[in-house]
Amino acid sequence: MRVKRYVVNALPEAVTMIRSELGKDAVILNTKEIKVGGFMGMFRKKKMEVIAAIESGQQPAAAPQLPKAAPPPRPEQSLEQMVQTVQRTAAAVLEPLPAPVAATPPASSDKLREEREQFIINEIRDLKQYMATLAKKSQEQASMTGALLELRERLxxxxLDAKWRDQLIEWLMTAQQEQQAEWSKEQLWEQAADKLKEWLQPFDRGEIDRQARIVHFVGPTGVGKTTTIAKLAAEQTIKQGRKVGFITSDTYRIAAVDQLRTYANILNVPMEVVFSPMDLPKAFKQLEGRELIYMDTAGRNFRSELHVSEVNSLLHGAEPGETVLVLSLTGKTKDMAAVAAQFGKYGIKKVLFTKLDETSVYGAIFNLIMDFELIPTYVAGGQTVxxxxxxxxxxxxxxQLLGSESP
Ligand SMILES: Nc1nc2c(ncn2[C@@H]2O[C@H](COP(=O)(O)OP(=O)(O)O)[C@@H](O)[C@H]2O)c(=O)[nH]1
Ligand SMILES: [Mg+2]
Incomplete structure (x- = not known):
């Protein structure tokens, strides 16, 4: 009799070794958990000791091997090849265990069998999952026509956030399949545009409330709040003939007050400066006869909760009105998202995007609208007032988002 001891991490590993070294007639005599290595009794690793034996005279036959771990199907394998791999694996691993020798206590043999079965089940489950994802991917790629790939690249x-991009592509692919047609590039762009419009539709009613007498503009420094106020005020006074007034609370920089004052003078609009919420009633009194009041605020660190709540307390003191968050498209998406999230907490939903002229990347608008349920009002595309x-x-x-390929 030839007896051999194996020290392995898990039983299936030993089974493979026994099969290849001692042959298919080998039997497992005993298994037990042991601890090896370490330093002065610490950091010892758990291992399994397996004692296997074969009658002398019996040749270690070339036995079917229990695959250690089914080789993961390579991506370039066809579905058929993958199925064969799994079938082969299953056939090999499902082969009955060698009958336990009488010396082996039945309890340990049951445990052994259980462990092996669990191993097999896990292997097959992993493979199945892997195959399913691979199959889906390859199917998707195969059915992605040139135009779809081009659209994906454009997005x-x-x-455009990957979640919207994938959702759009998936929807287009399904719609195409349902119609059993391959859309031309023009058709594809048209369908994409329709779908995007449908998604934007709930937020696309953006206008500054005509009933609002006071409109506050908030947002980070330098995004174009003051310039925007001047642009809108010009439209309201010159084109609409409305009586407009200005209030500014941006007293952190002298230049900021002067900047708005310059526009106020040009447009012949009265302007009040407030240093704290306490000054507001007086300012409103001064502007009593004005139909529309635009309120300019200081750009502060709006990623900080403190500053946002500070602005909010200033606004709350005012008469009911609208608040518009101004965001520059030259800003980083992450920063814009952080500001939108902070203001979102105070129920600020209207947004105005500036500096459209300084970018040719438009995905951020869509991402912000959808993620924060913002209602876009205006877009500013230049410095001219x-x-x-x-x-x-x-x-x-x-x-703009889909580009010139758009029909
Ligand atoms: N290119 C471009 N520049 C803008 C736009 N709006 C404002 N600006 C410029 O951005 C700078 C800061 O504007 P300002 O109104 O002072 O920003 P505020 O700090 O938010 O009040 C100024 O130089 C503006 O001329 C825009 O739509 N496009
Ligand atoms: Mg300003």
Whole structure:
């Protein structure tokens, strides 16, 4: 009789070794957990000791081996090949265990069998999952026509969030399959535009409430709040003939007050400066006869909760009105998202995007609208007062996002 001792991490490992070294007639005599290595009794690793034996005279036959771990199907394998791999694996591992020798207590043999079965089950489950993802991927890739790939690339270039990009591509693919047709590039762009418009639709009613007498503009420093106020005020006074007034609380910089004052003078609009919420009633009194009051605020560190709540307390003292968050498209998406999240806590939903002229990447607008349920009002595209501003228009925006390929 030839007896051999194996020290392994798990039983299946030993089974493989026994099969290949001692042959298929080998039997396991005993298994037990042991601890090896370490230093002065510490850091010892748990291992399994397996004693196996074969009658002398019996040749270690070339036995079917229990695959250690089924080799993961390579991505370039076809589905058929993958299925064969799994079948082969299953056939090999499901082969009955060698009958336990009488010396082996039945309890340990049952445990052994159980462990092996569990191992097999896990292996097959992993393989199945792997196959399913691979099959889905390859199916997707195969059915992605050139135009779809091009659209995907465009959306990536535009920094549209991967979740919206994937959702859109998936929807287009399904719609195409359902119609059993392959859309031309034009059709594809048209369908993509329609779908994007549908998604934006709940937020696309953006206008500053005509009933609101006081409109506050908030947002980080330098995004274009003061310039935007001047643009909108010009439209309201010159085109609409409304009586407009200005209030500024941006007293952190002398230049900021002067900047708004310059516009106030040009437009012949009265202006009040407030240093704290306590000054507000007086300012409103001064502007009593004005139909519309634009309120300029200081750009502060709006990623800080403290500053946002500070602005909010200033606004709350005021008469009911609207608050518009101004965001510059030259800002980083992450920073814009952080600001939107902070203001979102105070129920601020209207947004105005500036500096459209300084970017050709438009995905951030979509991402922000969808993620924070923001309602876009205007987009500003230049420094010229009063011309460089227009109402947000979903169709125009989607054309910008999808690019010139759009029909
Ligand atoms: N290119 C571009 N520049 C803008 C736009 N709006 C404002 N600006 C410029 O951005 C700078 C800061 O504007 P300002 O109104 O003072 O920002 P505030 O700090 O938010 O009040 C100024 O130089 C503006 O001329 C825009 O839509 N496009
Ligand atoms: Mg300003």
């Amino acid at each position: 990536d270039d535009q920094e 009063p011309d460089d501003i227009e109402r947000f228009n979903a169709d125009t925006y989607i054309k």
